[in-house]
Amino acid sequence: MWRCSSFLSSLVRPLNRRIHPQLAWNRFEFAQHFVTTEILSTANEGVFSKRTSPFIAFVLGGPGSGKGTQCMMIADAFKFTHLSAGDLLRKEMVSDGENGAMIRNSIKEGKIVPSEITIRLIQKAIESSENYKFLIDGFPRSDENRIAFERIVGVEPDLVLFFECPEEEMIKRVLSRNQGRIDDNIETVKKRLQVFHTLNLPVVNYYSRKGKVHKINAVGTLDEIFEKVRPLFAAFRMGRGIDSEQARGEFLSQF
Ligand SMILES: Nc1ncnc2c1ncn2[C@@H]1O[C@H](COP(=O)(O)OP(=O)(O)OP(=O)(O)O)[C@@H](O)[C@H]1O
Numbered sequence: 648m649w650r651c652s653s654f655l656s657s658l659v660r661p662l663n664r665r666i667h668p669q670l671a672w673n674r675f676e677f678a679q680h681f682v683t684t685e686i687l688s689t690a691n692e693g694v695f696s697k698r699t700s701p702f703i704a705f706v707l708g709g710p711g712s713g714k715g716t717q718c719m720m721i722a723d724a725f726k727f728t729h730l731s732a733g734d735l736l737r738k739e740m741v742s743d744g745e746n747g748a749m750i751r752n753s754i755k756e757g758k759i760v761p762s763e764i765t766i767r768l769i770q771k772a773i774e775s776s777e778n779y780k781f782l783i784d785g786f787p788r789s790d791e792n793r794i795a796f797e798r799i800v801g802v803e804p805d806l807v808l809f810f811e812c813p814e815e816e817m818i819k820r821v822l823s824r825n826q827g828r829i830d831d832n833i834e835t836v837k838k839r840l841q842v843f844h845t846l847n848l849p850v851v852n853y854y855s856r857k858g859k860v861h862k863i864n865a866v867g868t869l870d871e872i873f874e875k876v877r878p879l880f881a882a883f884r885m886g887r888g889i890d891s892e893q894a895r896g897e898f899l900s901q902f
Pocket residue numbers: 708709710711712713714715716717733785820821823824825865866867868869872
């Protein structure tokens with residue numbers, strides 16, 4: 648399991664990964680970079696201040712664009728651990744913790760929960776996982792979220808998926824989701840769409856400039872969309888043994 652000595656108190660420099668000068672996405676040398684991530688100084692130790700770091704894909708898109716649905720399919724096909732920031736917050740909301748009421752109110756209003764709360768939940772989930780490949784669904788929601796994640800956790804995503812979907816389609820899907828979510832109503836959806844445009848999209852633009860974003864047209868059947876997603880992950884798998892016992896063993900042996 649992953650261990651973290653002092654989480655919020657430790658300010659961590661982003662890991663200085665050796666990134667091949669090709670397009671970040673087409674890094675078939677993923678596994679190599681995966682095992683050559685440099686060690687941070689002990690003084691800056693944080694959860695990922697290990698000799699290696701996990702493979703992280705951020706999965707972004709507007710409300711109802713299909714992030715969660717596709718993440719489940721990717722996780723199943725490629726053995727990723729799916730961490731939905733929204734699901735983690737909803738669990739925390741009903742857990743009787745001190746932030747429950749605030750989280751409920753933020754979700755109801757379509758507002759973004761303070762970064763340190765969401766990051767703590769994501770980090771805890773990563774730490775308690777034996778896996779080393781994570782889909783982080785619905786996070787970061789703002790540049791502030793992104794910067795806090797990079798500072799606290801100390802890693803950047805290896806890849807960012809962005810599900811692009813017309814607004815009318817997103818609204819239709821959310822309103823027919825029928826899972827009892829307190830934000831699946833037209834008032835909240837309108838607010839969430841506003842937040843999506845003003846705060847979420849700048850994150851996508853930031854990672855686009857870094858060549859990490861893979862935009863997927865999210866209109867179509869689940870299988871049609873998954874067929875557009877599949878090659879991205881298959882490429883990593885075909886690379887230098889992302890899924891080999893050796894790569895996994897080398898990774899886990901660091902802990
Ligand atoms: N390609 C699709 N076509 C039609 N319906 C879809 C498609 N993908 C997902 N859905 C449905 O749309 C609804 C929203 O999907 P999902 O929960 O995956 O979206 P999301 O991006 O995770 O949304 P949120 O940000 O609100 O959590 C669900 O009821 C899901 O079954």
